[in-house]
Amino acid sequence: MSTEDALQEATEVLQQLGLKEYEAKCFVGLSRLSTGTAKQLSEITEVPRTRVYDAVRVLEAQGLVEIQHSSPQQFRAVPLEEATETLQDQYEARVERLGDALETAGDAEPESNGPVQEVWALSGNDAIANRSRKLITEAKEEVVLVLGDEALLTEDLVKALTELNKKVDVLVGAVTESLERKIHNSLPDATTFVSGLGWMRPQAEFDDDLVIGRLLLVDRSNILVSTVVPDSRQEQAIFGGGFRNGLIVIARRLLSQGLFPGRDPRGDQ
Missing domain, CATH: 3.30.870.10 (Endonuclease Chain A)
Structure with a gap:
């Protein structure tokens, strides 16, 4: 798998886990940098610079990115193992909420009596x-x-x-x-x-x-x-x-x- 294919796959998987496109691209970009500014991140991800700030704020709120409030601001992704555990916890929590919601909603029709072939x-x-x-x-x-x-x-x-x-x-x-x-x-x-x-x-x-x-x-x-x-x-x-x-x-x-x-x-x- 080429580097480009790997980056594309990582971005797609992150979107499947609930991140929006720009958020996924920014996280993937930061995972390849020790630290980065909005300008640097925009250049390697092709995410508009003005949208980088919005995406990074969402990632920070989810515990996936850290921000250094310098001038200019510096961003970095949390360690990969930590990020993976955080995403897994979030995904499992969503699945659990889904199960609880569907179970609470109940059946739309009464259960039939007896085994059905x-x-x-x-x-x-x-x-x-x-x-x-x-x-x-x-x-x-x-x-x-x-x-x-x-x-x-x-x-x-x-x-x-x-x-x-x-x-x-x-x-x-x-x-x-x-x-x-x-x-x-x-x-x-x-x-x-x-x-x-x-x-x-x-x-x-x-x-x-x-x-x-x-x-x-x-x-x-x-x-x-x-x-x-x-x-x-x-x-x-x-x-x-x-x-x-x-x-x-x-x-x-x-x-x-x-x-x-x-x-x-x-x-x-």
Whole structure:
């Protein structure tokens, strides 16, 4: 990544975190200077000099910039580690406020009674990882997970599986022996196996740019299936809940392919 691209990306991320364009540009500019005046900052950021003062005042109020009231005034960014922690705290506070506000607003319609069988689509690596962890943490009886991509064996996923109640059976399969060994080392208390689902592995004879990412079945009721686009590494998934029927029995048997019957905690009940 070139310097110009890095500066552009840093500016865009700061805007996504809530700063306005000139504020983001001024902070990025100051992060490259030990100290700077409005004139110097304007020259390296292309922010109009008169707008530099407004942007710096906002940054100071947020604890991201320090001002020396000399003539001319001198500005400097707080240390990068400190700035990162400040931005993270602000972002988390906003997310928490959002959650509180939406929870307080409540539902616009009453909840339906009884389980509903439904299937939904979801896109985005983070969103799918979060949904998978949520399903896992809510498990009461059993988690069956098959991974088709080593990159999906994240610390957060391992933590979610490790922290489950000991009464929950955890079965984790992999498409290759090497991945199965990594899973076993990360989850020594789980039942691990090499999946017998050959179609989960990339098939050279097929012109298909998708590979299976993860297959997840929780409590024989909630299921999530994802694919990964090799070039972009973007994950897409479908998931559903409320199932207690023959479809889940078939799905469970498929996911357990490669697992020796004797090692299956619950069998195919």
